[in-house]
Amino acid sequence: MTRAFGSGVRGTLADVAVAAALTYWIVAATLDPPGPAFTGPPALAWLAGAAVAAPLVLRRRRPLPVFAVVTAAAAVATATGVTGFGVIFLSWVPVALALYSAAAVADRIPAVFVLAAGLAAPGVTIPWLYLRTGVTSASAPESEAPLWWQVETGIAVVVIAAAWSAGRLIRWRRALQAEAARRLARDAVADERLRIARELHDIVGHSLSLITVKATVANHLAEERPAETRAALQTIERASRSALTEIRRLLDVMREGDGPAADLTPAQGPAGLPELVERLRSAELRIDLEVTGAGDLPTAVGLTVYRIVQESLTNVIKHAGASRCGVTVRAAAGTVHIEVCDDGRGRPPTRRRGGGQGLIGMRERVSMYGGRLSTGARPEGGFRVAADLPYTPAEETA
Template sequence: MTVSRRLLLTDLVWAVLLVLLVAYTVTDPPGPAYPGPTGVLWSTAVLIALPVAVRRRWPVAVLAVVLVAAVTATAAGVAGAGMLVVEFLPAATALYTVALMMPPRRSVPGLVAGLAGAAAAVGFFYAHRLPALPRADDAEVPLWAPGEIGVTVALLVLCWSVGCLVRWRRDVAARLARSLAHAAVVDERLRIARDLHDIVGHSMSLIAVKATVANHLADTRPDEVRAALTVIEETSRSGLADLRRALGVLRAEGTGEIVPADLAPTAGPAELAELAERAGDAGVRVVLRIGGVDDLPPALGLTAYRVVQEALTNVIRHAAPTTCRVTVEVVAGSLRMEVTDDGPPVRVGAPPGAGRGLAGMRERVTLYGGALTAGPRPEGGFRVRASVPVTPSGRSG
């Protein structure tokens, strides 16, 4: 069952309960009862409460309908003397929904209309309708008008305030999530820059060596000079492509100082076995499958390493001890990466910032013209799947 259907079912159940509650108060109130047919009382209860079932789809319309119905029924005397506040409970529910889904400046008119309508209807009922209702000698004396007005007003204000508070908290959480995602993108850009420093540094070193060789052998061994120049051409194109990508990613606001990384060998598919071993030490059994990555450009090899590294980190954090399958292979000109675990079907209580790693992975994959998807599997667990073209846009050169 989807979330929307589950919410609709919940609202329908709540609306039926409200219908029963309102019907009970108007048919058997503490004070004098309306002398009309029972069918009229039940119809009134349905009209007042049942629209709440679709309050999330049409919040303003539902508020208008249930509020007008409650005010009209109360003013007409079709109400439960002593329990008039119950007739405005559906309106309070609808008012909560309006406050939750709309900013305060748009929900305040609904609150004002509800307060004015409820106060006027309850006051009119006690001043003009109650004296005309038949009353038994031993009937309970209903609450006095100011008391019922106060309770009804308090209910409406409380529900509106709770809706505004929940909306505010959701807005704060959304802003925090956007801020964390932006921070993750900036961090990933800086990390990409450091990684490319290794790649470009390696390329420039190779170019320098081959240029020196070509210079020394220019007159004596022309065949070796040609081979050296070929290597220089290929390496320079690869390094230039990586450098352009780095500049494209870093050309954004909010970037900080880039500190070059140490000149160390670039991580790639060959280092994935070490990642799997470390994940095993953390209680995650990793089944690793690698294929067709021998001729992968260094930048794409690094991308595969980083994607798998972040995905395994998320598995260790959120999936508990489990089995994880990692596939990295080149198929039909695309580098395909997939990390799948068989953890719980639904990850509950993930810590704040759990999506930052996904934002970083997506940034890295998008940099090379690829795409990344991530989400829970129907049979349980979580899947991260990425694909990057090896040629032409995905290859460094």
């Protein structure tokens, strides 16, 4: 946000400088033209120059209205003769700049209309001024420039057409960049969903292993120890229901298609966070960990907690430039709260620097459970990732 604000301020200052320079250029050419002398008061020339160039200060914020105002001002100044013969086309340079900005943001049909208006205005008013006043090279032999309306009209039209073409090129390039960004986002989501699908193996494997063990116990003790058999069957029922719930939840976010099932690592959970923090802690980065009430989380929820903390700490190390980071995991009343705060630069990872996809993955994981994820800069400095995951407390673990 700070970078965007700074860029906007610099752009506005640049437009102010351009508007001032064009105003002076147009007025100087009007008061001392190469053709017949300007006979009006200098204040009129300054008023006309400012009316044509000053609106350019707002061309980035209101490109279409600015184009309309600048074009109307240039047309009036030209038609009434408040301009210098031989340099009339200078009054249309601000129109070209305004048209560039308008063409860069307008859709196809509006862009055609602004081009038509931009070409028609000088194409009508410049010949009209010459024909109305009867000024020609023959009538003003002292002129330092050829006084042909065809030349001045041609210069204005070429400059305006070139500006419109440049604006459309910029719009086309921005559209390509936006499509590339959307494609990267879709790919990032697809990759994350594939990783979640692979982790389904861990969740199913855990539950099925428990079911297999308890079924074996029940089979062997069915007649000798009915109480233990009943307890084993209850465990099988709970594990089966839990596995089905987690499978359905994961399948809801999986895209169709088979993915490789190799290279699967055991599922992690809150119990693995101390080892993770110890591995990532360094002399440059102090990491404080606080975990409360997270011992009985369902396997998939615990895995999500671990992944969110892991990705957040990875982003802190790669992008934040922080010296201290705090990790809090607190589970109570069917909701687990995860919070990772650092004292770094306070900016999220960007794709330009190779990041950004981790935040997409975290958002995908949190939304899978109907939870909430918030990320952003902290008022006191640094960056904060916070997530709340609702869950049904597990009756049977491991």
